[in-house]
Amino acid sequence: MEVVRAATLDDWEPLYDLIQRSGFGLTSLRLTKDQLHERLEWSHFAFTRKSERPGGEPYVFVMEDRATGSLVGTSCIFAKTGGYEPFYAYEVVTEQRESEELNVRGSVRSLQLRRIHDGPTEIGSLFLLPAFRGQGRGSLLSLARFSMIAQRPSRFAKEVIAEMRGVSDADGSSPFWEALGRHFFHVDFPVADALSTVSKKFIDDLMPEHPIYWDLLPPAVREVIGEVHEQTRPAKAMLEREGFASRGLVDIFDAGPILHSDRDSIRSVASCRNPKVERGEVPADAKRQIVTTSASRFRAVNSQVHWIDDDHVVLPEATRRALQLSEAEKVWTLG
Template sequence: MLLVRPIRATDLDALVMLAGEASFGLTSLPPDRNLLAERIEKSLRSFAFPARKPGSEMYLFVLEDAAAEFSERKIRGSAAVYAKLGGYEPFYAYDIQTEELHSADLNIHTSVSALTPLIEHDGPSAIGSLFLSPHFRRRSTGRFLSLCRFLFMGLFPEYFEDKVIAEMRGIVDSNGESPLWNAIGRHFFHVDYPRADYLSAVNKAFINDLMPRHPIYMELLPDSARAVIGRVHPNTAPALRILEQEGFQKTGLVDI
C-alpha cells in the first residue's frame, strides 16, 4: 500500500537514500544529509506552527511504501509546497522579453529576445521537490503524489498566495553538463553546474552577488544553449504534463 503523509524526523535516513537516486538539477532535493535534515526540520516547524499569512513555510510530503521490509526503503517519493517565494531569500530568474524591430529603409521586420535578470521579493507560492523512485514510476503514482499537494492547499488556502508556480528541471546531461549554464552562468560564477546547483541549495546569496546585471540577447547565445531554453529534463516531462492538465501554463521565466 502506498500513502502520502507529511515527513517525520525519523525519515532522514530514507530521504537521504531517496535523494541519492536523483540526478543533477533537482536543487530542492540535494543528496546532502545536513541539508536534508534542515529541510525536514523546516517542514516540521511549518506544520506545527501555521502562519497567519504566507511566509517562508515549507511543507514536505513523502510517498511511503507501507509494505517495505526495511525502514530506509519506505520512502519512495517526495513533494513539497512553498508558501511564498521571495522575502529574506529572493527568487532569482531570467525573464524572457521580446522586442519587435523594423527598418523601413531595408524593409526588414524582425524580433529579438533577451534574458532579463529578475529578482522577486514578493513572489507567489510554489510547488517543487517532486521526485519518485524509478521503480515506482507506474500506474499514475506520480500523478497521485503531485496532486496531493493541491488537496492540502485547498484545505488551507490561507497558508498560500493566490498565484502558484512550479519550477521545472531543465536540460542537464548525466555528467552534470548544462548547455545554458555553460553559455552564461559559468562566465559569471566560475563554477560548473553541479557545484552551482549545490551552492544554491545551501544559500542563494551568491547569485545576487554575481548574477548578470543587464539583459542578455538570446540571439548571441550558441545554438546549443538556445535550443534548451524553455525545455524540461526528460524525466520531468511527465510532471509537466500533469501540471498542464491541471491548468498550469508556461511562463517566460528561466532559472538562473
C-alpha cells in the same frame, strides 16, 4: 499500497538516503544532512502551525511503501518564495525594433534577470524511485499536495509556480549553463546548483545585469531554453492538465521553464471536496480518486471511492487503515 504523508523527524536518515539517488538537476534536493534536518523541523512547524499567513516554510511530503515501510518518493510545497533572499529567474522578453532609414522591422529577444522578493508559492522537490514510477504513483505524490492547498488556501500565495528541470546530460552537464553560467560563475553546474539551496548571494554578486541577447547564443543552446529534461516531461504534462502554463520565465541555471497557475484555478484545488466516510460495500467498478486526511496529520492514498451522495462516501477497509481513519471521519477527495 503506497501512502503519501507529512514527513517527520524520524524520516531524516531514510529521506537523506533517498534524495542521494535523485541525480543532478533537482536543485532543492541538493541538501546536506544538517540542511535536511532543518527543513524537516520547519516542515513539522508548517503542518502544525495555527497561523494562516504564508511564510517561507516548507511542507515536506514522503511516499511510503506500506509493504516494506521504506520511503520511495518525496515532494514539497514552499509556502512563499522570495523574502530575505529573492527568487531569481530569466524572463524571455521580445521587443520590436524598426529602422526607417533601412526600412527594416523586426523583433529582438533577450533574457532579462528578474528578482522577485514577494513571490508565489512553489511546488517542487519531487522525486520518485524509478522502480515505483507508473500506476498512478507519480500523480499521487504530486497531486496530493493540492489537497493541502485546498484545505488551507490562506497559508499559500495566490499564485503557484513549479520550476521544471531543464535539459542536461547524464553527467549533469547543462548546455545552457556551459554557454552562459560557467563564464560568470566559473564552477560546474552541479556545484552552483547545490550552492543555491544554501545561499543565493553569489547570484547577485556574479550574475550579469544586462540582457542576454537570444541571437548571440549558439543555436543548440537556444533550442533548450524553456525545454524540460526527458524525465520531467510526464510531470510537466500533468501540471499542464492541472492548468499550469508558462508565462515566459525560465531557470537562471539550466533554462528549464517555470510554470504558473492562479492558486484557486488549479483543477485539483478547485475540485477538492470534503465528504464524510460511512461504512458499506465498495462496488468493483467504483471510481479511483486521491483521498487525503486533514492538513494537521496529512496522509493520502489513491483509492476506489464509492459516492453515496454529494456529502458521503464509502472507502475500502485497506484505505481506511492506510489513512488511519477513526469512525465517521471526514476526508478530502481530488478529481
